[in-house]
Amino acid sequence: MGEAIAVIAEAKGKPGFFTEEVIAFAQALREDPTVPVRVFVPGMGIGVHAHELARLPGVVVTGIEGESLACYNAEAWKTALAPPIAALKPRFICVAHSADGADFAPGLAVRLGTACITAVESFRRTGAAVTFIRSTLKGKLSMEIAPEGGMAVVTVLPGSFAREVPPSGAGKNGRNGAPIPPGREAPSPFTEEKGAKQKTVEILGIPPLALKTRTLGTIPVPDQSADLTAAEVIVAAGRGIGGEENLALLGRLGACFSRSALGASRAVCDAGWLPRSLQVGQTGRRVSPRLYIACGISGAPQHLAGMRGSQCIVAINQDPQAAIFQVADVAAVEELTLFLPLLIEACLKRRGTGGRG
Amino acid sequence: MKIMVCVKQVPDAEAPFSISSDGRSVSVAEGAWRLNGFDAFAVEEALRIREAFPDTTVEALTVGPARASDVLRRAMAMGADRGIHILRPGEDDPLPGEVAALIASSIGGRQLDLILAGVMAEDDMQGQTGPMLAEYLGLPCATAVMAQKIAPAGEIARVERELEGGLREALELPLPALLTVQSGINRPRYPALSHVLRSRTQPIEIIHAGRLPVPPRRERIVRITRRETSGKTLFLAGTSREKAEYLADYFLEKALL
Numbered sequence: 001m002g003e004a005i006a007v008i009a010e011a012k013g014k015p016g017f018f019t020e021e022v023i024a025f026a027q028a029l030r031e032d033p034t035v036p037v038r039v040f041v042p043g044m045g046i047g048v049h050a051h052e053l054a055r056l057p058g059v060v061v062t063g064i065e066g067e068s069l070a071c072y073n074a075e076a077w078k079t080a081l082a083p084p085i086a087a088l089k090p091r092f093i094c095v096a097h098s099a100d101g102a103d104f105a106p107g108l109a110v111r112l113g114t115a116c117i118t119a120v121e122s123f124r125r126t127g128a129a130v131t132f133i134r135s136t137l138k139g140k141l142s143m144e145i146a147p148e149g150g151m152a153v154v155t156v157l158p159g160s161f162a163r164e165v166p167p168s169g170a171g172k173n174g175r176n177g178a179p180i181p182p183g184r185e186a187p188s189p190f191t192e193e194k195g196a197k198q199k200t201v202e203i204l205g206i207p208p209l210a211l212k213t214r215t216l217g218t219i220p221v222p223d224q225s226a227d228l229t230a231a232e233v234i235v236a237a238g239r240g241i242g243g244e245e246n247l248a249l250l251g252r253l254g255a256c257f258s259r260s261a262l263g264a265s266r267a268v269c270d271a272g273w274l275p276r277s278l279q280v281g282q283t284g285r286r287v288s289p290r291l292y293i294a295c296g297i298s299g300a301p302q303h304l305a306g307m308r309g310s311q312c313i314v315a316i317n318q319d320p321q322a323a324i325f326q327v328a329d330v331a332a333v334e335e336l337t338l339f340l341p342l343l344i345e346a347c348l349k350r351r352g353t354g355g356r357g
Numbered sequence: 358m359k360i361m362v363c364v365k366q367v368p369d370a371e372a373p374f375s376i377s378s379d380g381r382s383v384s385v386a387e388g389a390w391r392l393n394g395f396d397a398f399a400v401e402e403a404l405r406i407r408e409a410f411p412d413t414t415v416e417a418l419t420v421g422p423a424r425a426s427d428v429l430r431r432a433m434a435m436g437a438d439r440g441i442h443i444l445r446p447g448e449d450d451p452l453p454g455e456v457a458a459l460i461a462s463s464i465g466g467r468q469l470d471l472i473l474a475g476v477m478a479e480d481d482m483q484g485q486t487g488p489m490l491a492e493y494l495g496l497p498c499a500t501a502v503m504a505q506k507i508a509p510a511g512e513i514a515r516v517e518r519e520l521e522g523g524l525r526e527a528l529e530l531p532l533p534a535l536l537t538v539q540s541g542i543n544r545p546r547y548p549a550l551s552h553v554l555r556s557r558t559q560p561i562e563i564i565h566a567g568r569l570p571v572p573p574r575r576e577r578i579v580r581i582t583r584r585e586t587s588g589k590t591l592f593l594a595g596t597s598r599e600k601a602e603y604l605a606d607y608f609l610e611k612a613l614l
Contacts, residue, residue: 072526074497099526102484106453106484106488107489107498110493134483135584136481140374141581142581142582143580143581144581145579146577147575148576148577152576212531212534213498213530214529218524218526219525221524257614283501326584326585326590329591332593334600339601342601343601347608350606
């Protein structure tokens with residue numbers, strides 16, 4: 001097993017753009033920061049994208065090109081990626097814990113005979129050993145897992161690693177001095193330096209694959225969430241509001257603010273209390289309002305991924321152990337149906353006195 | 358059609374829990390273990406397929422200690438025809454790679470048309486068991502499925518899986534296949550009392566994990582700890598009314614009201 005670290009880039013044309021975050025994670029994982037991270041880019045017509053990624057510092061790119069890779073397909077991804085990764089024998093294979101990453105990474109790990117640790121938020125290095133840290137039990141607990149030697153496939157929960165570095169601005173440097181890749185710049189293909197420099201992009205062609213699964217394409221969803229992304233204040237409902245009938249209380253709280261919208265946790269949409277388009281989270285909307293009021297939301301990492309960019313987070317929940325309190329600025333351990341009427345009354349009183357009460 | 362649903366017993370996330378002295382497992386009081394919520398959606402989906410395809414049997418399978426048979430009873434109370442318990446003694450929660458290998462070995466050469474599982478377990482949230490099992494069995498697999506339709510002849514499934522930003526992806530898989538089901542695909546039924554009573558007498562086949570080939574263990578849990586709050590969180594004190602007044606003042610200071 002080598003010390004190399006591999007990253008598998010996200011498929012083109014998918015809504016998640018997590019590749020750069022995963023590269024940053026992989027670079028921080030390196031023991032020797034002079035060794036570049038090997039980024040595998042599966043797809044079709046990936047030349048421009050491969051060269052773009054290769055411009056990031058400390059990155060070399062292996063493009064894997066074939067007509068079977070024109071769109072994401074778990075079978076094709078595993079079949080195309082396993083041989084070159086097995087040949088490289090990287091210590092870690094880093095993948096975004098996106099819809100696609102979570103889909104193919106565990107199977108790839110079985111195919112390669114490696115460890116597999118998913119939805120990783122950070123890592124800890126003790127000497128030569130590396131352990132990975134992730135959430136369990138709806139975010140109430142933290143689990144530290146160690147690969148038992150050999151290679152390990154690691155999926156990185158989007159938003160969890162990047163938050164430890166400044167989100168924007170020049171001269172960024174992450175932990176361990178790892179360079180953080182710049183934002184997406186205008187494509188400037190084929191700027192690869194010629195001459196004696198190390199070749200930073202290689203493209204492997206693969207023949208057409210016999211696949212059982214057929215990808216038919218993405219289905220657009222009607223977007224009713226314009227209010228959600230434009231709102232200054234989001235009042236978000238979790239399963240802890242008790243029942244659909246209590247949504248009216250959240251609506252009344254929202255009405256105390258001038259530009260507010262109602263949001264929801266996955267559980268609330270699953271129960272059919274609110275439409276799916278109002279779901280905030282990794283697979284729902286990502287929001288960053290001035291104020292996010294989480295009502296009865298437990299705070300699973302998938303929900304936090306969608307709202308932790310909020311300027312101010314107020315959490316109201318009767319479970320003092322709820323994970324939402326870990327990210328809240330202000331926390332009230334209260335029963336919502338009793339507390340919200342008091343809060344609405346207090347807010348209205350202040351509005352009633354011209355906002356200077 | 359033969360459908361297998363993989364189910365897991367998990368601690369109720371709202372119940373008080375304790376971490377074992379070795380720091381590697383979590384336990385709750387006897388009555389606070391329950392069927393993983395994501396798996397309830399998978400059981401429900403299997404039952405709906407059975408309603409559409411007569412001559413279908415639904416079996417529920419779990420891996421765990423003796424207490425885990427409760428989730429098989431729950432699945433049967435919902436309507437599953439039989440239960441299979443891969444009995445793995447011990448309170449340590451096995452990692453997904455081990456679980457998937459045990460299930461794959463237990464299936465052996467048995468023909469199944471469809472395997473369903475929840476997209477993840479509520480406790481360890483890894484989402485690995487389903488796609489790993491598919492890989493062990495050489496089956497096509499789709500995860501986070503939000504809709505499925507099996508063609509009338511029962512040979513192909515058209516599914517939609519959940520992507521980011523509310524998008525979905527459509528795909529077709531020939532059966533046999535494995536699908537992991539995302540929450541919200543359906544509303545799991547509440548077991549009727551008559552089914553609950555019947556489930557108590559339905560057979561559960563027990564397979565001793567120790568008699569299956571030793572599964573690989575490629576990672577280990579180092580420790581499980583309680584999450585700390587960031588330290589910047591201000592927990593409001595006082596009566597409910599005082600907290601409400603404080604919060605309203607805070608909104609006003611931030612010029613939000």
